[in-house]
Amino acid sequence: MKDRIELLPKDRSFYKANLHCHSTVSDGAFTPEELKSMYMAKGYSVIAFTDHEICVPHTELTDDNFVALTGVEIAFGVGGKNKTSVHLCGIARDPEKTMEIPNEESDCAEAIASGVVRLRKENCISTLNHPLWSALSAETLQSLPSPDHMEVANGFEMIVDGYGTADALYEMELRRGRRFRPLATDDSHRSADGSAGPEYFRGWTVLCAQKLCYDSVIEALEKGHFYASTGPEIRGLWIENNVLYVETSPVCGIYVHGTEYRHRKAVTERHNTLCRAEIPLTGFETSDYLFVRLVDENGKTAWSCPYYFEKV
Numbered sequence: 013m014k015d016r017i018e019l020l021p022k023d024r025s026f027y028k029a030n031l032h033c034h035s036t037v038s039d040g041a042f043t044p045e046e047l048k049s050m051y052m053a054k055g056y057s058v059i060a061f062t063d064h065e066i067c068v069p070h071t072e073l074t075d076d077n078f079v080a081l082t083g084v085e086i087a088f089g090v091g092g093k094n095k096t097s098v099h100l101c102g103i104a105r106d107p108e109k110t111m112e113i114p115n116e117e118s119d120c121a122e123a124i125a126s127g128v129v130r131l132r133k134e135n136c137i138s139t140l141n142h143p144l145w146s147a148l149s150a151e152t153l154q155s156l157p158s159p160d161h162m163e164v165a166n167g168f169e170m171i172v173d174g175y176g177t178a179d180a181l182y183e184m185e186l187r188r189g190r191r192f193r194p195l196a197t198d199d200s201h202r203s204a205d206g207s208a209g210p211e212y213f214r215g216w217t218v219l220c221a222q223k224l225c226y227d228s229v230i231e232a233l234e235k236g237h238f239y240a241s242t243g244p245e246i247r248g249l250w251i252e253n254n255v256l257y258v259e260t261s262p263v264c265g266i267y268v269h270g271t272e273y274r275h276r277k278a279v280t281e282r283h284n285t286l287c288r289a290e291i292p293l294t295g296f297e298t299s300d301y302l303f304v305r306l307v308d309e310n311g312k313t314a315w316s317c318p319y320y321f322e323k324v
């Protein structure tokens with residue numbers, strides 16, 4: 013292992029992003045312009061507009077303080093109506109991308125697998141959305157080719173549909189050898205009395221990017237220079253001489269997880285008084301990867317990307 017490895021690059025800025033939302037282009041309550049101003053008022057700099065089945069660029073919304081990512085959400089039904097519906101988000105590497113991918117019904121998991129392949133062919137970064145809401149069986153989940161990301165926290169799934177976060181499912185997949193990275197999103201749809209519904213501002217992804225422009229945001233996603241959160245912030249993350257250093261907003265727990273139970277290390281305090289941890293990685297030699305979880309006293313969580321030891 014090299015002397016010092018920055019897991020989140022030091023010379024970059026952090027940009028808060030909602031990478032899954034619906035506008036009036038499909039079944040969302042607000043126009044893309046309204047979503048931009050609502051999210052910017054909450055400190056966001058990036059939105060991926062991922063309307064159902066149709067990819068429409070909103071590049072006219074991009075300016076010095078905001079990036080509108082071009083995206084889509086596609087769906088594949090399995091096993092008959094209402095049994096399982098797998099949804100994938102695609103974020104286009106080309107901001108001017110347009111496409112339509114209608115919903116498909118099928119009885120075989122291969123059809124879903126083709127969705128991941130299709131997004132790849134369309135030059136999109138892919139995410140497996142709200143896996144608990146989708147009622148995915150272990151077999152269906154395991155038959156999927158790896159999308160680039162999985163939603164560990166989706167506001168709609170967590171709050172409106174009452175499933176909570178999917179981080180246990182995500183960690184089980186990592187242990188099986190699946191290599192995808194965690195996203196936290198809102199999946200914003202609804203309005204309550206004309207204002208944002210309960211799923212808004214529940215989960216976000218913080219991108220560590222060179223600058224606020226389309227290409228740098230895509231690069232941060234592709235390189236895993238980001239973390240997912242429902243509350244806490246990761247402010248610094250590096251390994252030096254086999255010790256993991258973590259700097260955070262005030263939390264009550266900083267944890268590093270690997271593949272086996274004895275790889276789980278934790279530093280905790282009773283209240284939100286912890287802002288830094290130095291965690292020796294002795295014993296992690298047999299782990300393929302590590303990732304960091306933060307928990308604050310309100311039970312809010314942040315997840316780093318998984319880092320694979322052959323790369324660090």
Ligand SMILES: [Zn+2]
Nearest residue numbers: 085099141142
């Ligand atoms: Zn969906």
Ligand SMILES: [Zn+2]
Nearest residue numbers: 032034085199
């Ligand atoms: Zn959605």
